[in-house]
Amino acid sequence: MLAWTIYISFVGAAAMLLMPRSSVASVRIFALLTTVVGFAITLSYFLMHRTGEMLTIARVPWIPSLGIEFHLAADGISLTLVLLTGIIAITGILFSWNIEERTKEFFVLYLLLIGAVYGVFLSYDLFLLFVFYEIVIIPKYFLIAIWGSTRREYGAMKLAIYSFVGSAMVLIGLIAAYVVAGAKSTSISQLAQFPFSPHFQLWVFPLVFIGFAILAGMWPMHTWAPTGHVAAPTAASMLLAGVVMKLGAYGCLRVAMVLFPLGLGPWGFHVFGLGSWRDVFALLAVIGIIYGALVALVQKDFKFVIGYSSVSHMGFILLGLMTLNQIGISGAVLQMFSHGILAGLLFAVVGRMVYARTHTRDLAALNTMNLHKIIPFAAVTFVLAGMASMGLPGFSGFVAELMILIGVWRAYPLLALCVGFGIVVGVVYIWRAMQKAFFLGADVQPNIPHSPLPPITLPERIGAVILIASSVLVGLYPQMLLNIVIPALNSPLFDGLRKGSWQ
Amino acid sequence: MIAINNAQLLRLALPEVIVVTTALIVMAADFLFLHRFNSHVRFFLAAGLGVLGCTGAILRIILAPELANIFNGVLLSNPLTQLVQIAVLVLTIFTLLFSVDSTFTQHVGEFVLLLLVATTGMMFLAGTQDLLVIFISLELLSLSLYILVAFNKSSAQSWEAALKYFLFGGMSAAFLLFGFSVLYGLSNSTSLPFIAAAIHGPTLNPLLVIAIVTTAIGFGFKIAAAPFHFWAPDVYQAAPAPSAAFIASGSKVASFFLFFQVMAIGLAGAEGTATLPDLVRGWVPVLALMSTVSMLLGNLVAIRQSSLRRLLAYSAIAHAGTMLLAIVAHTQLSLAALLYYVITYALATLGAFAVISVVEQQMGNDELSSFDGLGRQAPMLSFCLATFILSLAGIPPLAGFFAKFYLFVTVLNATSGSLGLLWLIVLAIAMSAVSLYYYLRVLKRVYVTPAATNAPAFRTPALTQILLLVLAAAVILLGCAPQLLLRWIDAAIQVSGL
Numbered sequence A: 001m002l003a004w005t006i007y008i009s010f011v012g013a014a015a016m017l018l019m020p021r022s023s024v025a026s027v028r029i030f031a032l033l034t035t036v037v038g039f040a041i042t043l044s045y046f047l048m049h050r051t052g053e054m055l056t057i058a059r060v061p062w063i064p065s066l067g068i069e070f071h072l073a074a075d076g077i078s079l080t081l082v083l084l085t086g087i088i089a090i091t092g093i094l095f096s097w098n099i100e101e102r103t104k105e106f107f108v109l110y111l112l113l114i115g116a117v118y119g120v121f122l123s124y125d126l127f128l129l130f131v132f133y134e135i136v137i138i139p140k141y142f143l144i145a146i147w148g149s150t151r152r153e154y155g156a157m158k159l160a161i162y163s164f165v166g167s168a169m170v171l172i173g174l175i176a177a178y179v180v181a182g183a184k185s186t187s188i189s190q191l192a193q194f195p196f197s198p199h200f201q202l203w204v205f206p207l208v209f210i211g212f213a214i215l216a217g218m219w220p221m222h223t224w225a226p227t228g229h230v231a232a233p234t235a236a237s238m239l240l241a242g243v244v245m246k247l248g249a250y251g252c253l254r255v256a257m258v259l260f261p262l263g264l265g266p267w268g269f270h271v272f273g274l275g276s277w278r279d280v281f282a283l284l285a286v287i288g289i290i291y292g293a294l295v296a297l298v299q300k301d302f303k304f305v306i307g308y309s310s311v312s313h314m315g316f317i318l319l320g321l322m323t324l325n326q327i328g329i330s331g332a333v334l335q336m337f338s339h340g341i342l343a344g345l346l347f348a349v350v351g352r353m354v355y356a357r358t359h360t361r362d363l364a365a366l367n368t369m370n371l372h373k374i375i376p377f378a379a380v381t382f383v384l385a386g387m388a389s390m391g392l393p394g395f396s397g398f399v400a401e402l403m404i405l406i407g408v409w410r411a412y413p414l415l416a417l418c419v420g421f422g423i424v425v426g427v428v429y430i431w432r433a434m435q436k437a438f439f440l441g442a443d444v445q446p447n448i449p450h451s452p453l454p455p456i457t458l459p460e461r462i463g464a465v466i467l468i469a470s471s472v473l474v475g476l477y478p479q480m481l482l483n484i485v486i487p488a489l490n491s492p493l494f495d496g497l498r499k500g501s502w503q
Numbered sequence B: 001m002i003a004i005n006n007a008q009l010l011r012l013a014l015p016e017v018i019v020v021t022t023a024l025i026v027m028a029a030d031f032l033f034l035h036r037f038n039s040h041v042r043f044f045l046a047a048g049l050g051v052l053g054c055t056g057a058i059l060r061i062i063l064a065p066e067l068a069n070i071f072n073g074v075l076l077s078n079p080l081t082q083l084v085q086i087a088v089l090v091l092t093i094f095t096l097l098f099s100v101d102s103t104f105t106q107h108v109g110e111f112v113l114l115l116l117v118a119t120t121g122m123m124f125l126a127g128t129q130d131l132l133v134i135f136i137s138l139e140l141l142s143l144s145l146y147i148l149v150a151f152n153k154s155s156a157q158s159w160e161a162a163l164k165y166f167l168f169g170g171m172s173a174a175f176l177l178f179g180f181s182v183l184y185g186l187s188n189s190t191s192l193p194f195i196a197a198a199i200h201g202p203t204l205n206p207l208l209v210i211a212i213v214t215t216a217i218g219f220g221f222k223i224a225a226a227p228f229h230f231w232a233p234d235v236y237q238a239a240p241a242p243s244a245a246f247i248a249s250g251s252k253v254a255s256f257f258l259f260f261q262v263m264a265i266g267l268a269g270a271e272g273t274a275t276l277p278d279l280v281r282g283w284v285p286v287l288a289l290m291s292t293v294s295m296l297l298g299n300l301v302a303i304r305q306s307s308l309r310r311l312l313a314y315s316a317i318a319h320a321g322t323m324l325l326a327i328v329a330h331t332q333l334s335l336a337a338l339l340y341y342v343i344t345y346a347l348a349t350l351g352a353f354a355v356i357s358v359v360e361q362q363m364g365n366d367e368l369s370s371f372d373g374l375g376r377q378a379p380m381l382s383f384c385l386a387t388f389i390l391s392l393a394g395i396p397p398l399a400g401f402f403a404k405f406y407l408f409v410t411v412l413n414a415t416s417g418s419l420g421l422l423w424l425i426v427l428a429i430a431m432s433a434v435s436l437y438y439y440l441r442v443l444k445r446v447y448v449t450p451a452a453t454n455a456p457a458f459r460t461p462a463l464t465q466i467l468l469l470v471l472a473a474a475v476i477l478l479g480c481a482p483q484l485l486l487r488w489i490d491a492a493i494q495v496s497g498l
Helices: A004-018 A024-048 A076-094 A103-122 A126-135 A137-147 A152-180 A188-193 A198-215 A224-231 A234-259 A277-297 A302-323 A326-358 A363-367 A376-390 A396-411 A413-438 A458-476 A479-489 A492-500 B006-012 B014-032 B039-063 B079-099 B108-126 B131-149 B156-187 B192-199 B206-223 B231-238 B241-248 B250-266 B283-302 B308-329 B332-363 B379-393 B399-414 B422-447 B462-480 B483-496
Strands: A055-063 A068-074 A266-271 A274-276 B068-070 B075-077
Touching: A004 A024, A004 A076, A004 A103, A024 A076, A024 A103, A055 A126, A055 B483, A068 A076, A068 A103, A068 A126, A076 A103, A076 A234, A076 A326, A076 A458, A076 A479, A103 A126, A103 A137, A103 A234, A126 A137, A126 A152, A126 A188, A126 A234, A126 B399, A137 A152, A137 A234, A137 B422, A152 A198, A152 A224, A152 A234, A152 B399, A152 B422, A188 A234, A188 A492, A198 A234, A198 A277, A224 A234, A224 A302, A234 A302, A234 A326, A234 A492, A274 A277, A277 A302, A277 A413, A302 A326, A302 A363, A302 A396, A302 A413, A326 A363, A326 A376, A326 A396, A326 A458, A326 A479, A363 A413, A376 A396, A376 A413, A376 A458, A396 A413, A396 A458, A458 A479, B006 B014, B006 B068, B006 B075, B014 B039, B014 B079, B014 B108, B039 B079, B039 B108, B075 B079, B079 B108, B079 B241, B079 B250, B079 B332, B079 B462, B079 B483, B108 B131, B108 B241, B108 B250, B131 B156, B131 B241, B131 B250, B156 B192, B156 B206, B156 B231, B192 B250, B206 B250, B206 B283, B206 B308, B231 B241, B231 B308, B241 B250, B241 B308, B241 B332, B250 B308, B250 B332, B283 B308, B283 B422, B308 B332, B308 B399, B308 B422, B332 B379, B332 B399, B332 B462, B332 B483, B379 B399, B379 B422, B379 B462, B399 B422, B399 B462, B462 B483
Parallel strands: none
Antiparallel strands: A055 A068, A266 A274, B068 B075
16 A cells, blocks of 8 residues: 555656646646645555554565565654655645746656655665665756756756765665675565674675765765755755655665664774774764754855755764664654754745745845745744754654754763754754844845735645644654654664664 | 588578578669669668568577587577577667668668678677687678768768778787687687687686787777777767667677677686786786776766767777676676676667767757757657666666666676675776766756757657657666566576576
8 A cells, every 4th residue: 555655656757747738737736636645645554554563565576586576665664754755745846836937847857756755765675775766866856957046057966976976885785785695685674684794794884874874964975965955946955855865864774774783883993082883973973963053054045054954953863873772763763754844844935935035045135125024924934943943842853852862862972962062053043044034134224125025825834834733743742653663663673783782 | 520411501590591681682672673762762661671681580580499509619509699699680670770761871772781791790790609700700790880880971070980990990800810810729729618628727828818818909899998999989979870879789789799708618717817906817807907997988088078979989988898897707697697788788879879860860960069958849859868878877767777786796796705806896886976977967958958049840750759769668668677688588598508
């Protein structure tokens, strides 16, 4: 049943190709319906399977001579991310209601991307996962290069090359692991059971982990993220920050850490106080958190603020994974969901509500417009999203970051202090962006636009409400997701990780 | 030695005979009555006859498969050679059909004749393990190709390219012949298995080293591997589109299969290893070096190209480097991977050339700027081009991806668990990341850049359109269900051995 999320997106994309180019409205509605159906399927599955264990949803031999299967399965972690994908897909379409140029192509590529993202989250075969992971690259490139704004061709190409380099690293590790394990099967569970030698894991793990982490925006390989986000059209930024970066984080957890748990173990010597890849990546994640926050603090472009805030928040996820304790990792999964929703919301406000109306993202220029009077809805949404993003209680970000922080406190007490600093800077940059973008500066000459800006449309309102509601829902009742994430982490698949270096 | 009479010999070579006969019929028909029609109809009829002949040969191979080995491999027929022959014939059929709408020549009969003769050369190449026959069929193929490159008599560039091709090709043939003669001198035999038995020994004979190097140079020219690639960019750019497509597809399939056989069968026992850090002398390190240089040079130079044909030429050099890895591994599985790779590569390249030829007819050249905004003007054509280009780049779910994946797996698997060839795989995968850049640049032109304001309306001939769709469908299908072709290749290799 859940497998239909993938099929329906691809079939929807194919069907849309046949629709006439002129009927823009029907194309939009059709795309919306497709994503709504996808989400409905996910939701019904979510309501029916509340245990979070790994359940196969489709399994047929694909390339028998190589032991490759078309094997889809979902556990609590995948299900959480599939839910996120569904929500972002629907709201992404609501926020691209204003796409007038080549509308049909836009939504075809959009659905293609969504289908591939569902595919990655649901794949239980490494080869299949990789296939979906690479399919993502091409629609992403075109969405940005054709419908983007600032330096779109540069941003799109940079994004595509970074993704491809990352997936090349993953491919090397994947092929090496497959061959070493006897070239019999690419099933994740079978490979996870194979006793790879510690020496092998020590070089393959960082290769695969970094390969995925590039897409998760790990510092210092994050530079594609701000430029890509800024160049992308609103819906593509939402997808990019909302789900595509999660693909990277998901790969780190599901592939790198599950297959090569010993790669996290100590090297046996210390370099600059770092004794294992785990220490290295934890440090990089913390640098990412603080660096992203500090850089976001000094941006002139509104969208760059959000772009760098994504880097900062993705640092939390990677750090959560590196804590290697249950609370830290489940916090990381929760943060994947939370950041997906909030980054989507923030990009929607910046790209669709503000930029599409004022045609500027320069914070100094916005500062003179007193936007909270003109588009109060956008201001309220941004304030709410900003509060959630800062980690105020009641929103999803709070629970997730708290859990990660507790996990870090147990694993790396010193780093927890640095993270605390990062959170404080996070409050400041959101505050600053909010002040500058929506409220009149104290000593600036007001330059309020003469022609009235178009009012916030209904699709935008619906989209914003959906996203805020999701964040609040998870913030108030995180058990809803944790109930399926924690059993998934306790499943046999994570045995290697638990027995190895789990704390 | 088994006595064999001429009738049996002829029966065994019947597919080749059919093709040659068709070639002669086409020639005669063209002289006798086809020239009365206008050039389009004339081309259509001549190519149609050629297609019939090739189809006849394919049917003969499929319906009455022979299993024979005459005079220690002078003429060989087993499922594997048949598979390669069928692949070559299918590619020839596509080339013939694509050439129907071209206007570069009035000598239709000769053009089809040469294509078919070249095909015959390739079929013999696939079906032999004897140095003499290899050399003769290679010359038959090469000579036909030289003329095919020069076929556009109104273009000086076409002449120049043909001359370059001819000079380099002649030189490479000399190298090859020299290598073969040394091999003969060492082993007293022209049959590959006998040579292998004779040269087997604990140390490498210095003469054998010379034979290995010259043979590698000779074949290196043929498959356009660096540093013997100089002819490729010019030929790809200036040859008439069908000739270029033929060189890039059919001839690649036959040459790679042959190269594999000569090395893996004829020089078995002199392999050496390419595992780092302890290289052992032999032909494997030579090919590993050639592969490395090709991948680096092809991919890096392709970035700078502004003409799509030249870009494809450099990408062909890069792909040749990747395919050489399969010969470096020289196992049964890697042969299967090589065949899968080269066949799917040939399909994609052929399709790309067909698109180029359509665009050239409209825009007058193959500069990347001619492809600006193609996506809006000719959606179908651009979709096919995108499919071929992305397959070459190795993006799933297209055939090129699985080809690369399978090739890398078999190469890594060749040294049974020691991962000794990992450095080559790492290089190949890193370079394929580079290649995405220039392939995406092409697609950016097609889909992102708006068309020039005075661009004419696009017209794609119906036949080309259908063929392009067939090729694109094949590339997608083989990517989604590689088993379709792989099962066949595996079975053929199982039965025939190496």
